[in-house]
Amino acid sequence: MEKLQTSRKRRKKLNKMGKLTIGLLIALTMISTLFLTEHFASKNVDAEKKEAQVQQTVKQTSKSAKKTEKDNVEAAIQPKSVDPKKEETKVDTGKTEEVTKKKEAEETNKSQKAKTPPAKGKVVYLTFDDGPSTTASRKILNLLDKYDAKATFFMLEPNMRKNKDIVIEMAEKGHTLGVHGVTHEVSKIYQSPKSFVGEMNQAISYIEDVTGIRTHLVRAPYGSRPYVTSAFKQAADKEEFILWDWNIDTVDWKQTGGGFVDAAIRQTMQLDGKEPLVVLMHEKDTTAAHLERLLKYYKDNGYDMRALNESMQPIQFK
Ligand SMILES: [Zn+2]
Structure with missing residues (x-):
């Protein structure tokens, strides 16, 4: 009997222990499952984060690579702006700010290129109005050749019709052709913005036809002041005209004895280095007769005599 009781007690004890062990095991399993799940979950988050970072880096790299490529192309076009050391630093540090700044600077350069101011100092722009002239133009062209000079001719349509060969010769020699209208009469050309634009377009078409x-x-005619008012200017802008005045007035139409050369030299010395030099003259016999002295002065004093071009910011009376 005693033995039986003892064995029963023992069995009870064993049962209790077994239950406890199972309980403990379950608890352990649950805890470890929870722990593992969390661990993997956080690992996944980490992995996602890492992947996102990698993707971003790839994006940035390809972006900066594209930018570098573009910069290189632009640099190839504008060799002056290339500084290899600076270029390297930018790519290494990957400072997008610097790249942006460079872009802005390039944009500014481009817009400045679109309309460059006329050169100051040792450059002079000779301009001749009212031609061509059957008697004066060839002499002027020969003198320009002799002094390695280029000039700009603002011509009247009827005179061009009379001297078609001269117009063609001017273009072939690399001078710049511009227009001065048809009538040169205040009451006609400045009658309305429409008449002003019409006369200029008639002369423009003639040049296009022959050259x-x-x-x-x-x-x-007579410069943009006082006749070219804002209504005229608006009409001219619409036609994309580039209106050129001058800052050296030789008054060669009046100073027929060569005094205009001294006037030009005097004004050149006054303006030198302060403003780009644009000289007004006319295709006249008396101008042609004394022109060589002026060309010689500019040549001897190191001036480059150039023709105007359409990318320059024009001088205009205010
Ligand atoms: Zn004129």
Whole structure:
């Protein structure tokens, strides 16, 4: 009997222990499952984060690579702006800010290129109005050749019709062709913005017909002041005319004895280095007769005599 009781007690004890062990095991399993799940979950988050970072880096790299490529292309076009050391630093540090700044600077350069101011200092722009002239133009052209000079001619349509060969010769020699209208009469050309634009377009078309060059360079008869008012300017802008005035007035139409040369030299010395030099003269016999002295002065004093071009910011009376 005693033995039986003892064995029963023992069995009870064993049962209790077994239950406890199972309980403990379950608890352990649950805890470890929870722990593992969390661990893997956080690992997944980490992995996602890492992947996202990698993707971003790839994106940035390809972006900067593209930018570098673009910069290189632009640099190839504008060799002056290339500084290899600077270029390397930018790519290494990957400072997008610097790249942006460079882009802005390039944009500014481009817009400045679109309309460059006329050169100051040792450059002079000779301009001749009212031609061509059957008697004066050839002499002027020969003198320009002799002094390795280029000039700009603002011409009247009827005079061009009379001297078609001269117009073609001017273009072939690399001078710049511009227009000055048809009538040169205040009561006609300045009658309305429409008449002003119409006269200029008639002359522009003639030049295009005989040379194939479509010019936009226009000189208003007597200059843009006082006749070219804002209504005229608006009409001219619409036609994309580039209106050129001058800052050296030789008054060669009046100073027929060569005094205009001294006037030009005097004004050149006054303006030198302060403003780009644009000289007004006319295709006249008396101008042609004394022109060589002026060309010699500019040549001897190191001036480059150039023709105007359409990318320059024009001088205009205010
Ligand atoms: Zn004129």
